[in-house]
Amino acid sequence: MILRHRPFSKALLRASIQLLGVLGFLALVLAFAGVPFKVLKWMSAAPYSDKCDYILLLPGGGIPSPSMLLRSYKAAEEFKKNPSAKVVISLKTGPALEQSTSWDIRNELVLRGVPVDSVIFERQATSTAEHAKYIREQNIGDPAKNSYLIVTSPSHIMRSMASFKAAGFKNIYASPAYSAGEKEDLGGGQLLRYDFWSALETEVEIAREFTALAYYKLTGRA
Numbered sequence: 001m002i003l004r005h006r007p008f009s010k011a012l013l014r015a016s017i018q019l020l021g022v023l024g025f026l027a028l029v030l031a032f033a034g035v036p037f038k039v040l041k042w043m044s045a046a047p048y049s050d051k052c053d054y055i056l057l058l059p060g061g062g063i064p065s066p067s068m069l070l071r072s073y074k075a076a077e078e079f080k081k082n083p084s085a086k087v088v089i090s091l092k093t094g095p096a097l098e099q100s101t102s103w104d105i106r107n108e109l110v111l112r113g114v115p116v117d118s119v120i121f122e123r124q125a126t127s128t129a130e131h132a133k134y135i136r137e138q139n140i141g142d143p144a145k146n147s148y149l150i151v152t153s154p155s156h157i158m159r160s161m162a163s164f165k166a167a168g169f170k171n172i173y174a175s176p177a178y179s180a181g182e183k184e185d186l187g188g189g190q191l192l193r194y195d196f197w198s199a200l201e202t203e204v205e206i207a208r209e210f211t212a213l214a215y216y217k218l219t220g221r222a
Contacts, residue, residue, distance in 0.1 A: 027200070027203055028200075030199070030203065031196055031199035031200045031203060032191075032196060032199075034195070034199060035199075036199045036200075036202035036203045036206060037199065037202060039202075039206055040154050040155055040202055040205075040206065041154070043154060043155055043157060043158045043206070043209065044154035044155070044157045044158075044174075044176040044178075045157075046150075046157050046158075046161055046173065046174035046176075047172075047173050047174070048149075048173050048174065048175060049147060049149065049173045050078065050081040050082050050149075051082055051147070052082065052085060052146075052147040052148055052149035052171075052173055053085060053086070053141055053146040053147050053148070054085060054086050054087075054088055054120075054140060054141050054146060054147070054148045054149070055075055055078050055079060055082075055085050055086070055087045055088065055148075055149045055151060056088050056090065056131070056135065056148055056149065056150045056151065057071060057072070057075040057087055057088060057089050057090070057105065057109075057151050057152075058071070058090060058128070058131055058150060058151065058152040058156070058160060059071070059089065059090070059091045059101065059102075059105060060152065060153055060156070062101045062104065063101065063104040063105055063107075063108055067153055067177075068105065068108075069108070070153075070177040070178065071151055071152060071153070071177040072105055072108040072109055072112065073112065073177070074151050074175060074176075074177035075087055075109060075114075075151045075177075076108075076109055076112035076113055076114050078149060078151060078175055079109075079113070079114050079118065080113060083118075085118070085149075086118055086119070086120050086140075087109060087114055087118055087119050087120070088119075088120045088121075088122055088135060088140055089102050089105050089106060089109075089119065089120070089121055089122070090122040090125045090131045090134065090135055091105075091122070091123070091125060092123065092124055092125060092126045093121065093123040097121070097123070102121055102123065106119050106121075120140060122134050122135050122138055122140065128156070128159055128160055128163045128212075128216075128221075129163050129166075129167075129216065129221040129222075131160070131163070131164075132163045132164045132166070132167035132169065133167060136167055136168065136169070143167070143168050143169040143170060144168070144170050145170075145171075146171065147171035147172075147173065148164065148169055148171065148172050148173065149173045149174065149175055150164065150172065150173070150174040150175070151174075151175050151177055152174070152176070152177060153176065153177055153178070154176040154177070154178050155202075155205045155206060155208075155209045156209065157174045157176050158209070158213065159209060159212055159213045159216060159222060160174065161174055162213065162216065162217075162222035163216065163221055163222050165222075166216075166220065166221060166222050
């Protein structure tokens, strides 16, 4: 018996290219309109408290990446508001702790005024769901009684909150790490020079997070 492969339909190929064209055009229009920034603001909205027992610093790259520096800065600022809290760095770490990314993050926190004995390491997590899993398993506080403040990037707040709630954390709050300084005057054409491209990058970030959140929902991680 000879199996024959059906030729790829030209109509299907044409329709796929047209769909990609429509989606690409829509992405450009949304970026020009600044919609991605509004979606990002919505994604980062979460309950907040400056009186939490633990500040959970969820890493997003090494030091000195922009994302990790922002998160470290935000975690240190939250600690200044609540110096009785413990700052938890959750990230898979090898046996040589002092040569790890977690140690670099710890040094950044210390540089910004967080005492060494206020930092706790969780050394097994490799994903958002595992942050919640291993912080709970390591008995870092009591998820039913203590309060926890997540510090991570704005787009990651929604998935992080959902993951910790799914893991049984009852009192969970969040503080998105982003620059809140005044917008500088960079001259004419700022929309095309900066804002438009930043909006396109934000669209990719949003798409990634919604895809990950959908996967977490389907697998019971959120």
